[in-house]
Amino acid sequence: MTPEEVVALLVLMTAVIIVVSILANAYKRHLAFQERKLEIMAGQTAEKAAQYAAQNAQLENRVRVLERIATEGGSADLATQIDALRDIEPVEVTKQ
Template sequence: MWDWAYLIPILGVSIPIVAIWTTHQRKLAEMQVSTTADATAEKAAQYAAQVQRLEDRVQVLERIVTDRGYDIATQIEALRDTRKVEDPDSGVPLNIARREQA
């Protein structure tokens, strides 16, 4: 038969081991949650910065359209003309037919 006297020392050793293991697992879970929260916060900050850059670009485009009227084609041509002076192989002007007629 089974002697219960052997069971007491086994329980006396295994209970602290289980307590230590449980504490260790809890600390690991806390560290994982902390790491995940830090990564999520960092990603949120990156998204916020990207959104801010896009909003700034949209504001510039809105300002071009509303403040100066619909003179976008002229502005594009001016940019292309500037590039052509710097680098003749940078592109072809949009209104090449109109320029030849004028």
């Protein structure tokens, strides 16, 4: 192999190493972006789950009250109890 061929081979190998390094860095940045995107989605999912849990708890409480009202038979203040249920503010679940 002549010295010119050795130099050309070294230049080619250096260029390949540089291109591979650039591509590896770009891929690393892409993975970091995807990871951040998944973290944001996980946060949003957890927030939605908390909202659903709060709404579920409120509905369970309302059902308990309704069951109590229905089983108490001769309750004189039935209208007052039903009006009290209407006064409870509903929990809104936002859809995104």
